[in-house]
Amino acid sequence: MLAMYRTMLLIRRTEEQLRDDFHAGRLPGGVHLYIGQEAIAAGVCAHLDDADPIASTHRGHGHYLAKGGDPEAMLAEVYARETGICKGMGGSMHVADFSRGIIGANGIVGAGLAISAGAAFAAQLDREGRVAVCFFGDGAANQGVFMEVLNVATLWKLPLLLVCEHNCYSEFSPSDTVTAGEITDRARAFNIPCSVVDGNDAVAVWQAAAAAVELARDGGGPSFIEAKTYRIYGHNESEVHWLSSEYRDETEIEPWRKQDPIERLGSFILENGVCARENLDALDIEIRARIAAAAEAAAAAPPPDPELMRDMMFSGQQP
Amino acid sequence: MLAMYRTMLLIRRTEEQLRDDFHAGRLPGGVHLYIGQEAIAAGVCAHLDDADPIASTHRGHGHYLAKGGDPEAMLAEVYARETGICKGMGGSMHVADFSRGIIGANGIVGAGLAISAGAAFAAQLDREGRVAVCFFGDGAANQGVFMEVLNVATLWKLPLLLVCEHNCYSEFSPSDTVTAGEITDRARAFNIPCSVVDGNDAVAVWQAAAAAVELARDGGGPSFIEAKTYRIYGHNESEVHWLSSEYRDETEIEPWRKQDPIERLGSFILENGVCARENLDALDIEIRARIAAAAEAAAAAPPPDPELMRDMMFSGQQP
Amino acid sequence: MAKKRLIQAINDTLFAEMERDPKVILFGEDVEISMFGDTKGLHERFGPNRIRNTPICEATLTGMAVGAAAGGYRVILHLMFSNFIYTGFDAIANQMAKLRLMTGGQIKLPITVIAGYGGGRSTAAQHSDTPYPLLMNLGGVNVAVPSTPADAAGLLKTAIRGDNPTFYLEAGGRGGERGEVPDDDFTVPFGSARVCRPGTDVTLVSVGAMMKPTLQAAGALAGQDIDAEVIDCRTLVPLDTETIIASVAKTGRIVIVDEARDRCSAASHIAAVVSDEAFTHLKAPVKRITVPNVAMPYAPNVEKTVIPNQEQIAAVTESLVNNPDK
């Protein structure tokens, strides 16, 4: 419980740092913030080991951190430094750490679905009980690969958990203007275990994922979870620079702010006496310090050697 | 009723001709036979006018003929003649006649889905009550565009009828080895009208299509029909040349032969006194003669002028 | 004449063309709000039938463009970033580029696909490709890559009014370039390159966002007494090989600048045409300045090393003119 809280807080503080860094002009590329959705990454990844592969999205910092990715290396990556987890070659949309099963954030909407299915197939063949997880958005659920992967995963009984993060927006389009029906019904058509959970309730996510991950590890095949949540920030942090009209009201956002997943888990922890308010506060201070230091280190780190690039396109072959 | 019977018989005799032509080495390319599935094309197209666009498949002779395509021009096309409906440039997999709303057979499995959605969008904008129809196979239903098109068509209330011809095979793979769950459930997830019909029963197909086409014409949006049928012949006529093992038993095919859609509609016609056996026999003789003559004419027609090709890639522009 | 930004010229042209012909429709992801600004305001003016946001489903969008065009509309499909061309590539390569021939020339396919291309803004490998070489090889689609606001307007009109599929590639975030745009209803024909700067010593051929560093390099070379002729291809399909060859006939030397990866680039193809059809005029090797065969790196300092720039163009050209034997 506390571990989940720590993860969520780590994500939040890291992203607040990146938000501020972006607006201060310290980052070369854009960032898509996960703030408000932390319970999903944390609740699902709590069940996973380094060996379990996860595929993520353009909004991937949270998944990376929840899966145990190094925050220092991630910040350095977004800062485009040689010390970055991808040596500055990928940036925010491509943070990946294969040693921890983070097989990558991805700039192509929906791309993680097929990649995770392939990873699940590898896991299945290895018979070591690994499970693959794909996080994807409600917008991504409109890409045909979603159905294709449901089909293959069901047929082959792949150890795969598909987690759709329904945050009510697909870029600037409200979900119901681009998504017909209920996304979960698309998965139900394949008769696999499906659940719809409150994505701002870490405990609920944790529970749904527990069942799905266990099933997959035991050879029971794929499951689907739709986590209902809300994107508190914009599609990406650069939108304020070019948006000429508003696409949503402050009044729409406000109620969701009250559903803050970190505060909710915090209350739950306190109510259940897991620890005291002071402990949570101390944790926050610790994390803030860590992230501030990480950002400073990232800022001070050297940019990548351009020649590196030529060794990275191929393994053992020049491009 | 009789018109439908005539259509089905026309398809059957034309394809028998092409089958024999192929095995006699008279055709340059391969052919995929629609024999046994005629009730679907005939039952659906009975509700359509020239102005209504249909998208078809690699197994598209039946759709072409049911939609009023010229048999002579189709045979000439498969014979690769300049008199062919596509001037010999497309062949069996690409028979199309835009003047009759036949926007093309297609060699890419699933491709007709998106094309028909575009045609349905054009029909919607024109507000002339046109409806677009897409015929596609059970194998094509595993392509993600199927779900994508369901989503767009539902959202936009497109005048589109999706007709899945479930003939139990996707090439050499029995459907249940490559298709999870019920295809119709995938469409049901979008809360559009769905029906599953006996695809060898022309009357049943006709009825299901009547409702769907009327709904679409009235602005009621898309519908889905799954027609259960069986592919009596091989995937394509060339398979006998390279198949080293059988992929299905004669005993599996036999019961389906007894469900021959033409015989079933013939019996229905006779039972209901629509006409007499002699009339049906006369029709058959007439059609056989027509097709034999068409094949002869095709065989005698000149091949296309190769220079034609350069005018056909672009409209008013050299390639 | 009015001075405007390239993206503004595109936006104005879309307004004008939609006003002009009610059969013009435009759809794509978030075209209503318009991330690049090119489709801004169209939705308010023309309403949801003619301007429509779509779900994320590029494979379907490209196919729908074909279907709607076959259904009598002049379709503009906005694919946002050029990398998403790959996501919708099936219907592009297998339908759009082939359907007319396969049907014996029965149809017209008036389709304009708009997408932003190219690097330079740390968008990393999946939002920065320069995909025109692939499109050029398909055979059945035109490719227009405007470099000035006037050409942006003129080529877009030709694309929209034309009866064939055209990929209209915008130089991404670099749509800010300003320039004069005539007020009258002018068009820029396809297959007509523009000699932007006449010269006698060497021919510099380029296109799109590479025109700027190429022209700057030509300016710098003038200071070194090298008189470069600069050609903007404007469209890569059709390609105006005549203008290029005529220039090489005069200068005897050519440097081709291209933002695409080198292998099978537009530069490769132009080099091939020149080394065949203008061979007897050539006094020196045919030079290409292209992006190396890598995915676009995120780090700005690394990205900078892969995109052709003024210094590189000037240096290669200078050495070509002064040391013809390489």
Next chain:
Amino acid sequence: MAKKRLIQAINDTLFAEMERDPKVILFGEDVEISMFGDTKGLHERFGPNRIRNTPICEATLTGMAVGAAAGGYRVILHLMFSNFIYTGFDAIANQMAKLRLMTGGQIKLPITVIAGYGGGRSTAAQHSDTPYPLLMNLGGVNVAVPSTPADAAGLLKTAIRGDNPTFYLEAGGRGGERGEVPDDDFTVPFGSARVCRPGTDVTLVSVGAMMKPTLQAAGALAGQDIDAEVIDCRTLVPLDTETIIASVAKTGRIVIVDEARDRCSAASHIAAVVSDEAFTHLKAPVKRITVPNVAMPYAPNVEKTVIPNQEQIAAVTESLVNNPDK
């Protein structure tokens, strides 16, 4: 040594490689029954885990190949006809070709994608493309196009054992060509062209199914006292430009024969490299013999006119040698 058909050499090699390394897996549509014969019998021998039929969903299959390769397997993905490469193009262009760089070199992607390519059998436009130019431009994938049974075996082994994505293109129904295949465990390295026929007057460069008419043309030219050197590229990525340039240095003339459409073809790229790096050796224009920029027509008589053939190759070469000024 054993004489076998090209497709048999592929089949034998797949057996041997799967026997050799349990991490090799293969999947694709109907690979169990094997339409081309290349995967025949593998399912019976290696079972459904290692050889698996898939649903029709190319967009997912290419992405799965990436995921399974990242998961430690050596993946062979059979895409049947090369046109279906377009259907699965997103994960090829946006993932397979870029993922390694984007992740800072963290992973290896041992993926072999097999597909039959090319025309000549009236399969019409959607089953006959020669897609290697597009793949060559991506930057992150290798491209092997064997022309003999021995090369088919040797290149396939290199592809499967290698740690990078490789497109291995089979010359469609023309897999019937017979030739000797060594019995020992030999491989053919990537990036090493083969001089199939030494010569002094002109260099003929080709690849895959075009080797046959090219060699035949060289034979016919010998009768006219023209001594052609013939080079088989074998892999287009990496491309052995050294061998080609060395040959041109000797002969001073080059004709490139390519089954791809002309614009941005492999031939274009080879011409570009030669006209840059071998310019001083050139005595005559650089010639390309390619497919015109059209979709493949169905009618055999028309299809025949677009695919390069022996007579055309001989005629172009003869005129190049005898009338160097075009």
